[in-house]
Structure formats: C-alpha cells, structure tokens
Amino acid sequence: MSKFLIRGGNRLSGSVKVDGAKNAVLPILAASILASEGTSTIEDVPWLADVETISEVIGCLGAEVRREGDSVLHIDSRNVNEWIANESLVRKMRASFLVMGPLLARMGKARVALPGGCAIGARPVDQHIKGFQALGAEVDVGHGHVEARLPEGRRLQGTRIYLDIQSVGATQNIMMAASLAEGRTIIENAAKEPEIVDLANYLNAMGANVRGAGTDVIRIEGVESLRGANHAVIPDRIQAGTFLIASAMTGGDVYVEGAISNHLKPVIAKMKEAGIQIEEDVNGIRVIGGPGNKHLDVKTLPYPGFPTDMQAQMMALLTVLPGNSLVTESVFENRFMHVAELQRMGADIKVEGRTALITGVPILTGAGVTASDLRAGAALVIAGLGAQGETEVNGLHHIDRGYLRLEDKLREIGADIERVE
Numbered sequence: 001m002s003k004f005l006i007r008g009g010n011r012l013s014g015s016v017k018v019d020g021a022k023n024a025v026l027p028i029l030a031a032s033i034l035a036s037e038g039t040s041t042i043e044d045v046p047w048l049a050d051v052e053t054i055s056e057v058i059g060c061l062g063a064e065v066r067r068e069g070d071s072v073l074h075i076d077s078r079n080v081n082e083w084i085a086n087e088s089l090v091r092k093m094r095a096s097f098l099v100m101g102p103l104l105a106r107m108g109k110a111r112v113a114l115p116g117g118c119a120i121g122a123r124p125v126d127q128h129i130k131g132f133q134a135l136g137a138e139v140d141v142g143h144g145h146v147e148a149r150l151p152e153g154r155r156l157q158g159t160r161i162y163l164d165i166q167s168v169g170a171t172q173n174i175m176m177a178a179s180l181a182e183g184r185t186i187i188e189n190a191a192k193e194p195e196i197v198d199l200a201n202y203l204n205a206m207g208a209n210v211r212g213a214g215t216d217v218i219r220i221e222g223v224e225s226l227r228g229a230n231h232a233v234i235p236d237r238i239q240a241g242t243f244l245i246a247s248a249m250t251g252g253d254v255y256v257e258g259a260i261s262n263h264l265k266p267v268i269a270k271m272k273e274a275g276i277q278i279e280e281d282v283n284g285i286r287v288i289g290g291p292g293n294k295h296l297d298v299k300t301l302p303y304p305g306f307p308t309d310m311q312a313q314m315m316a317l318l319t320v321l322p323g324n325s326l327v328t329e330s331v332f333e334n335r336f337m338h339v340a341e342l343q344r345m346g347a348d349i350k351v352e353g354r355t356a357l358i359t360g361v362p363i364l365t366g367a368g369v370t371a372s373d374l375r376a377g378a379a380l381v382i383a384g385l386g387a388q389g390e391t392e393v394n395g396l397h398h399i400d401r402g403y404l405r406l407e408d409k410l411r412e413i414g415a416d417i418e419r420v421e
C-alpha cells in the first residue's frame with residue numbers, strides 16, 4: 001500500500017499546469033461507442049485510473065482504444081458488438097454506468113451492473129432509468145443489473161423529459177441516447193456543468209444535433225448515425241481549484257496554468273471573500289497569499305453553484321481561518337468523511353446533519369490520516385501541506401482516480417511530499 005508523506009510548512013510558488021478534466025473525459029469516452037463510422041481522436045486525456053477503467057469498459061464492448069503519447073487516445077468503435085458491460089469493471093467505477101445510454105442507442109439493448117453507492121452517498125440512477133423509459137426502452141432492474149431493451153427493429157423515440165434532480169450523469173446518459181433517437185428530445189431541468197457542454201461539443205462533432213447544453217433546457221434532434229470525431233477535453237476545474245486552495249493554505253504564490261476562471265467562479269468568489277488575492281487572465285489563475293483572514297459560509301449546489309467536488313478541499317482551508325465557518329453539503333447526503341480525519345490533525349469541526357461548523361484553529365498538526373474518497377484525499381493533502389510536522393496520507397488509490405501525479409506536481413511548486421510504498 002502506498003502513502004504520501006508530507007512535511008508541512010513550505011510555501012508553494014511557481015506555475016502548475018492543469019490536465020484535461022476527468023469528469024469530462026469519462027462521458028466522452030462512453031459517447032465514443034456511438035460512432036459506427038470513422039475513428040475518434042481525443043486530446044488532453046489525463047491517464048488516470050478512472051480513464052483506464054472506462055477505456056477497458058468500452059474495450060470489452062468491442063471498441064479499439066489506442067494510446068498515443070501521454071494524453072491522446074484514438075478510439076475505433078466500428079466493431080462494437082457487445083451489449084453487456086463487464087460487471088467487474090463497472091463495479092470498480094460508478095461512471096461506467098455512462099455506457100448505458102450509448103449502448104442502448106447503438107445496439108437496441110444494454111445491460112450494465114447497478115453502480116451502487118460509494119463513500120459519499122447512495123447515488124441512485126432512477127433519473128437515468130426514467131430517461132431511457134421515456135425514450136421508449138423497456139427497463140428491468142434486478143439481480144444487481146439494469147437491462148434496457150427496445151422493441152425489435154425500433155429506434156429510441158424522441159420525447160420530453162423533466163429531470164426531478166439536476167443530475168449530471170442522467171443528463172449525459174439521456175443526451176447520448178437521444179442523439180441517435182428518432183425525432184426531437186427535450187431535457188428540462190438538465191444539469192448545466194461545463195462537462196455537459198464538453199460532451200455536447202463532442203457529440204456535435206460526431207454529427208449529432210445537441211443545442212442548449214449549459215442551460216437547463218437541452219434540445220436534441222436525433223440523427224441516424226454518428227461518426228468518430230476529434231476533440232480536446234476541457235481543463236479540469238476541480239484539479240485547478242485544488243491547486244488554488246493548496247497554494248492559499250501555504251500562503252503561497254502559484255499560477256494555475258490552463259484554469260478557466262469562468263468555470264471556477266464560486267470557488268474564486270469564496271477565496272476572495274476570505275481575503276485571498278486572486279488574479280485571473282485568459283491563460284490561467286494566480287493566487288497570492290493566504291490562507292485568508294475571514295470565515296466563510298459555503299453551500300454546495302449544482303453548477304453554477306459551489307461544486308460539491310471542492311467542498312472537502314475548501315473545508316481544509318476553513319479549518320485555519322479565524323472565526324466560525326459553515327459548510328452545507330446539499331448535493332450528496334454523506335460527503336463529510338474527511339471531517340474525522342481533519343479532526344485528527346487538530347481541526348475543530350462539528351457536524352449536524354448536512355452542515356459542518358468549523359471553528360478556525362491557528363495551525364493544524366501533522367498526523368496519520370486516510371482518504372475515504374477522492375476529494376477527501378485531496379483535502380487531507382492540502383491540510384498536510386499547511387500543517388506543522390509530518391502528515392501521512394493513506395488510501396492513495398482514491399486520490400489516483402482523479403489527480404495525475406499529484407505529488408510530482410506539488411513538488412514542482414515547492415511542496416515537501418513523497419510517495420512511499
């Protein structure tokens with residue numbers, strides 16, 4: 001088992017480059033199996049554990065996935081001929097469920113294991129299923145699987161779908177399926193995340209007709225077939241936000257190259273509110289100083305609200321801001337697993353339901369801690385960078401799902417961090 005050893009206290013400084021977004025590339029690779037002609041070339045692909053998993057999932061369905069260099073993938077999906085996704089791979093990663101919509105549209109039937117919950121919540125897929133049913137599929141849920149079928153010889157039928165929750169994954173799965181449906185589909189109360197826009201851009205490059213992505217009404221005119229296309233993945237706003245907060249935690253001066261400030265508005269606004277200096281330009285974001293001198297209230301919400309995927313990292317920073325800060329997690333019901341670990345490092349946090357009250361302490365102290373999920377892990381690394389003494393972060397497989405060479409990147413900007421086996 002590997003772990004990070006972090007000796008806290010170094011001020012971070014310099015420039016760090018953002019990779020392509022994990023949460024954009026996963027649906028894009030799922031969508032690539034919609035192409036019955038041509039090949040896709042996807043650039044700025046971060047070769048993360050999750051990206052490897054989705055590549056294996058589509059590989060088992062008959063797609064040929066070839067890596068070129070560090071960040072390019074070529075996908076040939078012409079021979080996709082399987083309709084059952086590999087169960088052990090799906091169980092490994094929830095986002096594998098995103099192959100359900102494309103498979104159903106391409107093959108007329110699909111079976112994918114129920115992804116189940118994880119450390120942050122139960123994470124049901126009822127909105128995905130509601131979408132497939134509205135598009136004309138018969139859906140059975142049982143024995144740990146979701147199976148969807150179209151009547152013999154029929155295509156999915158365009159329809160109007162109102163999502164009860166602005167679910168990112170359900171919006172993506174329905175968008176992908178509807179791209180090959182007969183007629184027009186309208187998704188109302190759709191999620192508006194930048195990763196949805198990126199998926200729509202890729203689908204449109206494949207020959208789909210998706211309009212309105214990034215708003216809460218998405219219109220999709222179905223087409224008969226899609227072809228492979230070239231696409232460059234958007235920068236990872238969560239990785240970028242993690243570096244911004246890591247720098248602030250150490251009172252550093254870091255330029256996060258490639259970060260799109262428009263995608264990070266709520267994070268930047270909160271950091272400025274805490275008294276941290278942030279400079280934005282077209283090529284990136286610079287954060288100067290920190291950790292800040294004023295407590296904050298933060299509530300997670302669907303985009304463009306404060307991202308739940310930045311909640312844990314922000315909480316790490318709040319542990320050392322003066323006064324009482326409040327964090328309300330409204331997207332997932334159980335995303336406070338990092339609290340107990342931050343407490344081990346001296347943080348003063350009380351949790352009541354979905355709200356955490358954080359009373360700032362002057363400094364955290366290094367301790368042995370364990371990541372329970374991806375962003376909890378990032379929060380513990382941030383805490384370790386600012387803490388006095390040595391912090392040992394275990395559970396690195398969670399962190400590796402979403403951060404490429406995190407320790408190398410942090411070391412390049414001055415952190416004292418190493419991975420030991």
Ligand SMILES: CC(=O)N[C@H]1[C@@H](OP(=O)(O)OP(=O)(O)OC[C@H]2O[C@@H](n3ccc(=O)[nH]c3=O)[C@H](O)[C@@H]2O)O[C@H](CO)[C@@H](O)[C@@H]1O
Pocket residue numbers: 022023024026095121122123124125126127128129165166167168169170191195302308309331332333
């Ligand atoms: C791979 C990926 O892109 N993951 C992101 C995606 O996850 P994911 O797509 O799973 O998140 P959703 O937006 O679907 O989930 C939001 C909320 O809706 C609930 N829900 C969702 C679907 C459904 O059918 N029924 C239902 O009740 C979930 O349990 C959760 O409480 O968006 C989340 C919210 O921004 C992020 O934290 C994840 O990092």
Ligand SMILES: C=C(OP(=O)(O)O)C(=O)O
Pocket residue numbers: 023094095118309374375402
């Ligand atoms: C929760 C996350 O990912 P996933 O939906 O893949 O679990 C995340 O990226 O923070």
